[in-house]
Amino acid sequence: MGEQEALRTFGTGENFHVKDYLGSHAVVRDGEEGFVFRVWAPNAQAVQVIGDFTDWKERPLELIRNEGGVWEGFSTLPQEGNLYKYLVTRASGHQVEKIDPFASYHEARPGTATFIRKEQERKWKDGLWMGRRKRFGFKQRPVNIYEVHANSWKNKPDGQPMTFKELTEELIPYLVEMNYTHVEFMPLMAHPLGMSWGYQLMSYFAFEHTYGTPEDFQEFVEACHLNNIGVLVDWVPGHFTQNDDALAYYDGTPTFEYEDHDRAHNYRWGALNFDIGKNQVQSFLISSALYWIEHFHIDGIRVDAVSNMLYLDYDDGPWKPNKDGGNRNYEGYYFLQKLNAVVKKFHPDVMMIAEESTAATPITQSIADGGLGFDYKWNMGWMNDILKFYESDPIYRQYDFNLVTFSFMYAFNENFVLPFSHDEVVHGKKSLMHKMWGDRYNQFAGLRNLYTYQICHPGKKLLFMGSEYGQFLEWKFNHELEWSNLEDQMNAKMRHFTADLNQFYKDHKALWQIDDSYAGIEIIDADNKAESVLSFIRQNDKGEFLVCVFNMVPVERKNFTIGLPQAGIYEEILNTELEVYGGVWKETNPQTRTQPGKWKDYDHTLSFTLPALGASVWKIKRRLKK
Structure with missing residues (x-):
């Protein structure tokens, strides 16, 4: 050009x-x-x-x-x-x-x-990964994301954060060992203050100096791809730091920000909002997204704070209604459609994810149908409900059972990612481990149950670093994870469980091949509030299925019975209460044959021992006619 x-x-x-x-x-x-x-x-x-x-x-x-x-x-x-x-x-x-x-x-x-830099065109060695990505995409593939804050995952011996050169040596083997499919980084663009976690950006094309050089990150992404791991990056197109030496009022007048003072100022976050209706700002932001996709070969972008771009009244400050008297930010709405249309035109195999907390705008519907055209939306409702449920005393869970089951009513209204992110383990919210009810043993049992429920529930998955082994302390942005926790046998067994669970997810197409429609799930029983047990089937496009049963209270249930659509001999392929994972069971349930008998709408029943506060997943070993 x-x-x-x-x-x-x-x-x-x-x-x-x-x-x-x-x-x-x-x-x-x-x-x-x-x-x-x-x-x-x-x-x-x-x-x-x-x-x-x-x-x-x-x-x-x-x-x-x-x-x-x-x-x-x-x-x-x-x-x-x-x-x-x-x-x-x-x-x-x-x-x-x-x-x-x-x-x-x-x-x-x-x-x-x-x-001053002369940017050289990199000779990438990840052609096989990029070819597979283009051929297979991601929608009918497993997506299990490990969310990382690069500054605090692990420090060097002198206490300084690792650069991506060191993360290539340390983090990638860990991702492989833990069987994650993707890693997602909180923003890696240049920002003036670590306390913002990277969400108050000053520069939209620059790689944050703390993390090394841009070439270090290119080599990291390439190494991830060579190890069959995708890389996602958070990006903040809605607002930017108001530091006077950065973008703020660049020429002395509103340049990147809105002319209207209240629209320009983001009072909640102490930032400035981009004027995303301005042509030059649209060129700037969309070019930034494509630069990260093309220059670094990243596999997806998570767009932060989409609600702030969609609604005029989302902030805490004063606001004016739009031309129709409503709260819709039309500029933000059309910009996000344009962003996704352009990214998909150039890179249809790149994942576009929205962090958005309302239900008033269709996020993952096609642009032609009035949606924003994102591939995925974080399911904040599911996350809030399920954590509230698992934090509660089991005595009362029968009365709040709808917190577990309600998501099935809207699970496919959007294409969802199920997130347990950094936002849930900071600012006094406690770690996921600390949220769990009961003594230390039951907290680990609850955590294994929770993660299994996330893996079996339709939708892609995300877990924040440290949660995989049950770190007890909250995340601190300026301190590495509590790796010393792993000297405790229970934490070590928890990490082993998460690694096995992640591999279990990858191994079973029933858990990810159809996770965007009711064709991939059949509810067996969502009404057993008295015992607080939920059961459902996940299946793939060949009709192969898994039977997933969750006991949400610490009471072992012997001879527990559910109905099934297929007669056969079944084997338990996952039991969260095995000793190797920190439980008390020495071995799984034996292979079990179904019995004829009417159970709800089913003609066959399966009876087995359901572990206390445990999850049990079964697979058919041999089909029988009756």
Whole structure:
């Protein structure tokens, strides 16, 4: 794309690779090698480049404004590895040093200068993975995500966070050992404060310096793919940090943010909201998403805080109704449709996931049908209900049994991810382990039961780091996980259980091949409130099925009976109360033959011992005619 066309489409919201035009780029002009600098600051009085190659403010490079509000200049002085900023003279005459919004790598915090870089095209070695991804997609594949905060998964011996070079050596073998299919990272884009966990971004193309270099992350993704692990990244297109040296009021006027003060300011999070109705902002954000997909080969993006982009009254501050008198943010609605349409046009095999907490807008329906076109939505209702249930005293669970069963009423209204994320183990909410009812033994039993329910319930899966082995303390963003917990036998057995459960999920197509319609599930009994037992069948497209039974109270039930559609000899293939997992059972139930007999709408029954606060999963060993 030529420079004039790049400028024109940036202004019309149709330049989806705008980083190729804006920012700093190595070029040859009039036979001389140098760097061109371009930045969008339409209402600035003047813009200069300052850096170590200009002795900072001693000999600044003057830029010239074009008709699209982009300032441009060329210099032969910069060398790769030099640092620079933009010195913006705002409309008021006040000068401010600003980041390059299109930088790919900044200096270490608290500095914000950008490195001069000649980005080389990587020769990727993950062609087999990318080919399989394109051929098979993800909807009829297992998706079991391990959510990670890169800064606090594990530290180096000196207490410093690991870079992705070290995470390649440490985290990837762990993901393989634990049998996860995907890893998802909280935002990896440059941010000024670790306390924000990465959700207050200052730079949308730059890799956070704390985590190493962009090349380190490319190598990490490639290594994941070579180990059959997908990589997802969180992304925040709704709001950004209000630090004055970043995007905020870039040229002294509302540039990336809304003109309306209340719409621009996100009072709840102390941030600024993007004006996502502005063409240049749309080009900027969609280019950011595609850059991470294409430059780093990531397999999916989780879009954070979608509700904040959809509803004018989502924030705590004052708001004005839209032109129709409602609370719908039309700009946000149409932007998200556009984002998904563009990503799917270029990369239909990349997963687009929405973190969205309401039910007022169809999130995963097609754009043609009025939806936003996401592939998945986090099922926050399921997560809230199920955690409330498992936190409660078993004596009262029969009265709240609908918390477990209600999700089957809406399980396929959207395509869901079932998340136990970082948000549930911080700010006094306690760890998942600590949420569980009872003494330490029963807490582990409850946790195994909960994870099995998540795995067997329709929908893709997500679990936050540390939860896999039952870390007792809450997550701390500035402290590594409590790996010393694994010296405790119960925690070690819990991790072993989670690894086996993850492999169990991958091994059984019935758990993931049809997880977006009622064709993949048949409820056996959701009415046994008195005993607090839930049972259902999961099946694949060949009619192979698993029988999943959950005892939600600490009472062992001998000779427990359920109805089944198929006569046969059944074997128990998963029992959460085995000793090897931290329970008390030395072995599973024996193979059991069904008996003829009417049970609800079924003509066959299966009787077995149901473990206390345990889950039991059965598979047919041999079919019988009667």
